[in-house]
Amino acid sequence: MTTLPKEIEPIARARIDAAGLHYRELNARIREAIAAGEREIKLANVNGQRYIGAGVAGDVRIEIHGVPGNDLGAFMDGPTVMVHGNAQDAIGNTMNGGKVIVHGDAGDVLGYGMRGGRILVRGDVGYRVGIHMKAYRTQVPVLVVGGNAGDFLGEYMAGGLLVVLGLQRRRGQPLVGDYCATGMHGGTIYLRGEWERSRIASNQVAARAAGEDDLRELRPALEEFCAEFGLDVERVLGEPFARLTPVSHRPYGGKYAA
């Protein structure tokens, strides 16, 4: 499901027309703008350029009109990236901090090895989302999916918070795909509404209905998500949530001879 990019007033001071630009040129211009002191950058006519925001640090806001290419915000550490449209694969790859907001759908392999920051996707996401997310000290990565997710969600998850809301789910459509949380050994996954136990690696994950304490843990992430997309958090919380946590922090510890 795609939310059409809404035309908003240009708030950015720096505006870069990405039409016809190779990603290397576009990203060099973004870095130049940041080096020149710009803190708000608007990219127009983005059409598949990769690596936007890759390795960029600091308090910067990048607004993207169009569809950014793969590895948006890879290794990113601080910036806020707003996508008015759909996004592609590998958003927030090994991201350390910052925020990526996607108003449409996003592709596969989101948040791979992500250690900090937030990825908020209004629509659906593809396969292999949130693999090996990990937390460290005060860094707790958060990935919220407004729609549905494909197979291998949260595989090898080692830390952080992964939420799938299924807000625009059609009847009979699965919330998450197969092999969800396989090898999970840290972090928490919340699934909203109906989900199928057969999709979950049940020998490695404990699943139960989320209680009040759990919803308190979840609430800040949902409030931020709802504020970003103009949704009513109480309505989102109106459906029951399931909470998935790993059975062991050492899922493969017993496999080897001592």
Place this chain on the structure above:
Amino acid sequence: MPEVRLDTEEALAEGEAEITSDRRAGHSEVLPLYSPPEFTWTNDVDKCRRCKRCIMQCGWKTLSWQDRVVPDHSKCVGCHRCEATCPEQCITVRPNAQHFKPHALWSLGHRKNVWRQADTGGVLLTGMGNDQPYEVIFDHLVLDACQVTNPSIDPLREPMELRTYLGKKPESVEVEMGPDGNLRARTRLEPNLELATPILFAPMSYGSISLTAQKSIAMAAAECGIAWNTGEGGLHEEVKPYADRAIVQCASGRFGVHAGYLNAGAAVEIKIGQGAKPGIGGHLPGEKVSLDVSQTRMIPVGSDAISPAPQHDIYSIEDLRQLIYAIKEATQYTKPVCVKIAAVHNVAAIASGIVRAGADMIYLDGFRGGTGAAPTVIRDHLGIPIEIAVAVVDQRLREEGIRNQASIIAAGGIRSSADMAKAIALGADAVAIGTAALLALGCTLCQKCYTGRCSWGICTQDPELTRRIDPRVGSQRIANLVRAWSAELEEILGALGLNAVESLRGSRERLRGLDLHAGTLEVLGVKPAGVGA
């Protein structure tokens, strides 16, 4: 000693025969299985002055004090730490003289493994490189030397160039006159990793080895003007001063990887595979993730550090290209990017793909490469020798006209300067050494790295053990090794009539094979001894 108890009474009561390794008390009938100790420990009681140093030195708690030193032979791994540190030199550790009925098929090793697996039901682990008696191709290759018609070069009085640049080389170089009157390159040169001699240290993470061992290696790299490699364990504060000589690794767990880390090193390496465990992920057990290790890897204390077998953002050459360029973008194209793979059957085609994906270096790890921990069955039976891999990759890249686009690093069983020279003649730009560097720190190849109890302080995180390595001393020993091999390489080059190591690269005409099959010679691109130019 492993033992299996047959719970006869219970089994009969339940109407089924069940063998269990459960050691609960009260089970009467015992089916003893015999697995003899690998080593026996003895000391000369007359010479022993009862200082108990041996007891303290043993990381495996083999020895105890009962009015004299008493060994538990079954715990001895044969690392010889006690022997080396005994002030009276009165300890002897020797292989247990076992007189099992010989069997050409069922070696004692096979029998022991079966006993152990019957006891535990687990995957057997091991450390260091493949110890099986496969033919070593290096030992069947000999180098040429100059006689009469082409003079050799005396490295004692003539300059020898060992300096090596790893990374992309341009198709051609255009030069122009600079304003200072000196010629300069007009062609834009890609970033390269400069080495004073064609040696690097293999990736060994903090976590797999001790910080004192890693710091020794890092200091040696800085002193020798070569490079060390973080492995997948992040960059600890203690070794940050040597980061400009580091290749920082990005592997499937992404431990400690962030933009600052990628930019801290001299180059970045994407680890796809390792010679000792091709196709297998890594797994640092939670009990080894101490506070310090957790800070470097940026994960919680006590949490398993699981590196999944593949990187789940790389399922194809196109995906690999995506990560290579993500790293290049994050480092603003200032660092060469290396891709490390295990040498496997299809290595030439894979390497071609890696170069076309944009890698500046390919690190080929042969099946004898070392490891801190790997399943024994994987270490001993998967992958191909580095000699073959280097030859076929170099050949393939030349045939495709892309050899200049990436340098080749050969690793996995480089034991001497001779192996290094032969690897370079087969097509490598440089070699990486891991086991040899650890041997310089005292390692005796006991292969128990995976236990984390290394008495030499190398493969352990126990502060009582790690402080046995003083990085100032350790780095000197490793630097000595690098200097010795470099001097020997100069001698070899001189004998070959070459004054620069790059003239040896891929020069298979200077190699000949002894007792190698025709098929192997063909794959290597080497003629048999006796055949002239």
